[in-house]
Amino acid sequence: MDYKPPKTVVDPESKLLYSNDPSSKYETKVLYENESTHPTGHRTNMLQMCFKGFRQNLILVLLLLSVVFGCAIGFGIRASGNLTKREIMYLQFPGEMLMRMLKMLIIPLVVASLIGGIAGLDAKTCGKMGLRTMAYFGTTTMLAVILGIIMAVTIRPGANGDQSEIPRYGQAQNLNSVDTFLDLIRNMFPDNLIVACYTGYKTDLDETKTVENVTVPNENSTTDATNNTYELRETVTYEPSKGETGQSNILGLVVFSVCFGIVIGRMGEKGKPLLNFCNCVTECTMKLFVVFIWYSPIGITFLIAGKIVGMETFEVLMTRVGLYFLTVLFGLAIHGAVILPLLYFIITRRNPYTFLRGILEAMATAFGTSSSSATMPVTLRCLEMKNGIDQRVSSFVVPVGATINMDGTALYEAVAALFIGQVNDMDMSFGQIITISITATAASIGAAGVPQAGLVTMVIVLAAVGLPIDDVTLILVVDWFLDRFRTMTNVVGDSIGAGIVYHLSKNELSGDNEDKTENLNLVRVDIPNGKDAITAV
Numbered sequence: 134m135d136y137k138p139p140k141t142v143v144d145p146e147s148k149l150l151y152s153n154d155p156s157s158k159y160e161t162k163v164l165y166e167n168e169s170t171h172p173t174g175h176r177t178n179m180l181q182m183c184f185k186g187f188r189q190n191l192i193l194v195l196l197l198l199s200v201v202f203g204c205a206i207g208f209g210i211r212a213s214g215n216l217t218k219r220e221i222m223y224l225q226f227p228g229e230m231l232m233r234m235l236k237m238l239i240i241p242l243v244v245a246s247l248i249g250g251i252a253g254l255d256a257k258t259c260g261k262m263g264l265r266t267m268a269y270f271g272t273t274t275m276l277a278v279i280l281g282i283i284m285a286v287t288i289r290p291g292a293n294g295d296q297s298e299i300p301r302y303g304q305a306q307n308l309n310s311v312d313t314f315l316d317l318i319r320n321m322f323p324d325n326l327i328v329a330c331y332t333g334y335k336t337d338l339d340e341t342k343t344v345e346n347v348t349v350p351n352e353n354s355t356t357d358a359t360n361n362t363y364e365l366r367e368t369v370t371y372e373p374s375k376g377e378t379g380q381s382n383i384l385g386l387v388v389f390s391v392c393f394g395i396v397i398g399r400m401g402e403k404g405k406p407l408l409n410f411c412n413c414v415t416e417c418t419m420k421l422f423v424v425f426i427w428y429s430p431i432g433i434t435f436l437i438a439g440k441i442v443g444m445e446t447f448e449v450l451m452t453r454v455g456l457y458f459l460t461v462l463f464g465l466a467i468h469g470a471v472i473l474p475l476l477y478f479i480i481t482r483r484n485p486y487t488f489l490r491g492i493l494e495a496m497a498t499a500f501g502t503s504s505s506s507a508t509m510p511v512t513l514r515c516l517e518m519k520n521g522i523d524q525r526v527s528s529f530v531v532p533v534g535a536t537i538n539m540d541g542t543a544l545y546e547a548v549a550a551l552f553i554g555q556v557n558d559m560d561m562s563f564g565q566i567i568t569i570s571i572t573a574t575a576a577s578i579g580a581a582g583v584p585q586a587g588l589v590t591m592v593i594v595l596a597a598v599g600l601p602i603d604d605v606t607l608i609l610v611v612d613w614f615l616d617r618f619r620t621m622t623n624v625v626g627d628s629i630g631a632g633i634v635y636h637l638s639k640n641e642l643s644g645d646n647e648d649k650t651e652n653l654n655l656v657r658v659d660i661p662n663g664k665d666a667i668t669a670v
């Protein structure tokens with residue numbers, strides 16, 4: 134296939150012009166949406182396409198089954214006796230391999246797709262798209278927090294609670310909110326890009342104990358000054374020192390890639406080689422990922438089974454934590470299945486559930502891996518192949534979204550803070566509720582940039598309204614399970630964002646000088662009447 138693909142494709146028999154150019158005067162269709170429905174294709178090509186469609190659906194079915202199997206195997210093994218730690222580790226191994234494969238792709242994919250996506254746009258389109266994306270991220274995160282607060286205030290999962298009835302797991306850590314905020318800013322600008330690939334900056338608090346001999350006046354004798362007693366008092370101070378997070382500083386890489394992409398885009402012809410290089414790396418990474426796709430159902434089965442077998446206890450769901458769990462779950466469901474689709478419908482006037490069906494694979498992967506970053510390759514593929522989103526939009530919105538747009542996390546933190554307040558019988562004032570909403574929003578935006586995000590961001594929200602930070606341990610038991618649902622909501626939020634931004638930016642994108650057919654995979658098809666047509670696969 135060494136011919137140059139044309140921009141539009143005419144089907145000689147149906148007289149349909151297949152094109153993704155909305156300004157075309159012919160009847161137009163977006164090629165990818167019809168990959169298995171070419172009206173006149175040769176029988177063998179029809180079969181090929183059916184097979185391709187079948188394969189796509191097969192993966193989806195296998196992924197959904199793997200979630201069910203994972204749960205079944207997990208609960209089955211739990212019911213039939215306890216496994217040792219070593220046995221649990223072996224059971225988790227296939228899942229661990231999937232995580233390693235997916236995570237292996239993250240750095241090349243994020244850096245290359247962000248640089249390529251941004252550099253492929255002209256400065257004006259890029260700016261508009263950036264603004265729309267940020268407006269969408271801000272709005273939906275605030276909506277999620279407000280919904281979380283409404284849910285927690287109406288359901289009151291922790292009301293009339295008694296802390297002692299809820300078991301505690303783990304220990305809260307010591308941290309300083311200002312230090313964490315400064316770490317976030319530091320991590321946005323990594324001092325060394327190579328180091329940023331494997332670790333970020335973290336302020337450690339070194340404990341120094343000083344023992345003082347203090348004089349305590351003897352209370353019994355107010356007149357005799359010499360009759361004092363002495364007491365040894367220990368004071369603990371925490372001195373900040375430079376530490377490492379031990380996890381790649383993705384925020385720094387994202388900031389760098391965005392800046393780099395903008396500059397390459399402005400360099401015009403001179404920047405083309407770098408742009409091509411980045412697009413090539415993205416394509417190559419995605420091709421590699423297609424190989425891993427076939428392993429993902431096995432991996433997800435064992436990820437879920439391993440987690441279910443390894444977890445401490447279920448009884449806690451019978452306590453107040455169970456109600457809290459349901460509140461968060463309900464909130465996430467409303468946000469992901471009602472509010473976001475409604476927003477999508479209002480803006481694009483298209484069926485949001487068809488859109489959601491297209492990203493089911495990504496949702497199943499998000500549930501299995503509980504990481505929106507590991508799910509990113511799946512999300513990108515679903516959006517581009519099934520939902521017809523322009524690659525330049527998805528490769529900008531999805532990585533940035535995975536880093537700063539976490540609707541599920543924001544909702545969860547708001548509900549958790551109010552729950553802990555209710556368990557402690559503390560009535561939140563309106564001001565405190567506002568504080569919770571602001572800190573929960575900020576925490577979800579900064580999560581990828583702060584060390585040991587999950588707990589740390591929760592502690593910051595609690596500290597901001599004066600709740601006892603040790604109480605995060607109350608909700609830790611169900612955290613791993615809620616994480617899966619949060620991640621699904623986060624992925625849905627990023628995907629719908631890509632859909633909305635694509636819809637709003639469509640006109641500008643088609644006005645760009647880029648050859649849009651570059652994104653299409655075109656093959657020559659033999660048509661029975663001897664003429665050649667070109668179709669998309």
Ligand code: 7O9
Binds near residue numbers: 383504505541585
């Ligand atoms: C949830 F851009 C990417 F894709 F490369 C990227 C890579 C890593 C983006 C983000 C990250 C990252 O490290 N994110 C991160 C997210 C780090 C710590 C905590 C969280 C919060 O995660 C969510 C949650 O716990 O609520 C959720 N598990 O969306 O992945």
